[in-house]
Amino acid sequence: MALKHNIADIRINYSKQALTEESVSSNALDQFQSWLEEAIQAQADEATAMVLSTVNDEGKPSARVVLLKGVSETGLLFYTNYSSRKGQELAQNPYAALTFFWPVLERQVRIEGVVVKVAPQLSDEYYHSRPKGSQIGAWASPQSQEIESRELLEERDKQFTEQFAALDEIPRPEHWGGYELQPERVEFWQGRPNRLHDRIVFELLDNSNWQIKRLAP
CATH class of the missing domain: 2.30.110.10 (Electron Transport, Fmn-binding Protein; Chain A)
Structure with missing residues (x-):
C-alpha cells in the first residue's frame, strides 16, 4: 500500500x-x-x-x-x-x-x-515505589521471550497476584x-x-x- x-x-x-x-x-x-x-x-x-x-x-x-x-x-x-x-x-x-x-x-x-x-x-x-500491579508485572513477564498468547501472560499475572496477596511487601x-x-x-x-x-x-x-x-x- x-x-x-x-x-x-x-x-x-x-x-x-x-x-x-x-x-x-x-x-x-x-x-x-x-x-x-x-x-x-x-x-x-x-x-x-x-x-x-x-x-x-x-x-x-x-x-x-x-x-x-x-x-x-x-x-x-x-x-x-x-x-x-x-x-x-x-x-x-x-x-x-x-x-x-x-x-x-x-x-x-x-x-x-x-x-x-x-x-x-x-x-x-x-x-x-512502583504500583503493586507494576511490581507483579516484573514477575509475570518473561520480557523479550516468545510467549504462546496474551492469555498466558494474564494467567501468570493472576498466579503471582495470588502468590503475593498475603505479603505486605513484594520482593x-x-x-x-x-x-x-x-x-x-x-x-x-x-x-x-x-x-x-x-x-x-x-x-x-x-x-x-x-x-x-x-x-x-
Whole structure:
C-alpha cells in the first residue's frame, strides 16, 4: 500500500530559540537537567521518554523507548528486566546511547556512554515505589521471550497476584533492576531556521571536566 502523503515534503522551519557556547553550563549533566526541567515545565509529551540504543556482540544495534527514572551526579538511571534483549545486549557490550526529543522546544539531546548496574539497594527502593500491579508485572513477564498468547501472560499475572496477596511487601525479582548510563559524550541540538541548527557537544576529558565544541548542523 502506498502512502497517501509525500513525506519528502514534510518539514518544519525551526525558529523558537538559540544555543550558544556561552549559554551552556560547564557540566553536561547540569545542562541536561536544565533542559529536562524546561521540557517538563513546557509540558512536553513524555518528557522523560528516551530512545535507548544498544549493540550486541555481533555489532547489530537495536533501539526502544524507555523512561528516565533519575539523574545522579554520574549518570542517568533507568530500570528493566536484566534478562530482556536490552539486558542481554548490555551484558555483551556495556555501552549504549540515549536520545531525547522535545518537539515543543525544538530540542534533541544525544547521550553516549558506559552502562553499569546500580546497587541492589537502589533497585529495591525504586521497585517498592512502583504500583503493586507494576511490581507483579516484573514477575509475570518473561520480557523479550516468545510467549504462546496474551492469555498466558494474564494467567501468570493472576498466579503471582495470588502468590503475593498475603505479603505486605513484594520482593524484587533478581532478574529486574536498574542501570546507570554514565555519559562520555553529550550533544545538545537546538532547531534553527533554514536547517542551520545549533549543535553543542560535550566530551568527557576526565571524571569531572568536559570539553565543549560546536558542530556543523
